Amino acid sequence: MLVDDFLARSAERFPEKVALVADGRRLTYAELDLAADRFARGLRARGLERGDRVAVYLENTPEAVVALFGALRADGVFMVINPTTKPDKLAFILDDAEARVLVTDGPKLEAARERLASVPGLSAVVVTGPVGSSLDGLPVTSFEELIESAQGRGSPVRRSIDIDLAALIYTSGSTGSPKGVMMTHLNIVTAARSITTYLRNTPDDVILNVLPLSFDYGLYQVLMAFLVGATVVLERGFAYPRVLIQRLIDERVTGLPIVPTISAILLKMDLGRYHLPALRYITNTAAAWPTRHILELRRAFPQAELFSMYGLTECKRVSYLPPSELDTRPDSVGIPIPNTEAYVVDEAGSRVPPGTVGELVVRGAHVMKGYWRRPAETEAALAPGPLPGERVLRTGDLFRTDADGYLYFVGRKDDIIKTRGEKVSPREVENVLHDLDGISEAAVIGVPDPVLGERIKAVVTLKDGARLTERDIQRHCRARLEDFMVPQVIEIRESLPRTSTGKVDKRELRAAAGRP
């Protein structure tokens, strides 16, 4: 089975059913299926070949969904790029992935125009909405035109099989450069089947997704809805909690995926006033769900089951806590998802007994093929498994289990920051800070925050005579980093603390940030 078969099969079973609600439009399975076929034919007509990467740089829109399924139907590989990504990083990712086609909108294309000239592999740009002027030597086609001009019926002749790549999902790495997680059709189908099994998704489900499709947690809401023939309601984001509640009511939403930042904001409201009889489940992943959130949400929505989960992009999902266990062990992230094995090992790679802290290792058909063109980092993340040729995922996360085998997250092995459920590499932020003339040294750390999980704090020293203010530094970051990566706090110091080996002592900085 291929990932785009999710759409084809549901279109056969429920052609007239609404598959997607987004941007005030309601699209049926038959409409989406047809649009994906035509988009695929349009891509092929413009020279897309098997395995070529198609970058989708759009908000949560119907066009984004059509583009990613269209890319698959053309035997291509899709990659969704966060729409708040700035031009420099966009160019880096397109270049790194050697993307062949970019799908975006007019304003984003305009903002990135100059940088796109330096992306050699790109051979076409598809723009939703009005098409502006063309790029030097690069054809710009309108999304509508690509679909309308497509010749022939049905999907193009297919050659992909399920061990071919379906997606590159870019994620922050400890080295500071984003890297593309290679997911095959089989990886994604395996994860989607497993998750929809324990959530017991059915065609009657209506899933509300406010998370960006560049985030695998958001992307899978669409994929899983299409797998089971449910309806997915896409929002462009989550700014107004009252609007979210109204969408839940109006669309009779049954499934709500969130991150702790969303529950923190929802719980500031008087939720007891809203009656949501249709809401069947709420899921949390990406950062630990505070026990207080779990208890208060359960009081507000007693009919909804709460799923506390854990995973990482490299295998999508690892574990979930069965809702019946919430009272006994609310701080556990539960048991491996169906058809997955997860165990804790010591430094030598041997399994450790319950209670002992070690690195979590994951085994299953959902484990990625590696990082796109990053052999050394792939080698570090994928270790030989028990069977010949098999690779297991070293998560880089420290865990322990209890006597019943339930998993508990202890901490990260590296210093990756988790803010609003997104991973931020301190190195990536530090690199941007170092680009600012006047900054001598920069160290970026995460500081605990009740709403964000962690706030990003940058501690910097200035060169002699430099007159930068905190504001100047934040403004510099805002122009170059995705919104969630911009440090909320900047501290200018005379010097940075050092460890005995001369490195910046981040432990000391974190401890100081935690002190009143």
Added chain:
Amino acid sequence: MASIEQDIRGFVVENFLFGDAQSLPAPDESFLASGLIDSTGVLELVSFLERQYGITVEDEELIPDNLDSIERLVRFVERKRAARG
């Protein structure tokens, strides 16, 4: 005394644009569409309005119609102040 509009512009420039007044959206331009403010930004904005004008923003008032541009914010604050008498 500074006008409500000036106060709000000042707050947005200081807190969301880090002093870059050039990037301030037009009075009728959506903060959401311009990517200026997200969910935590909305909360900061609301606590600023409550502090600055002594008003209380109710849950059901947390909607784009009231808060999603400088113009809308000014009208909202004026309405709230008038209602308070």
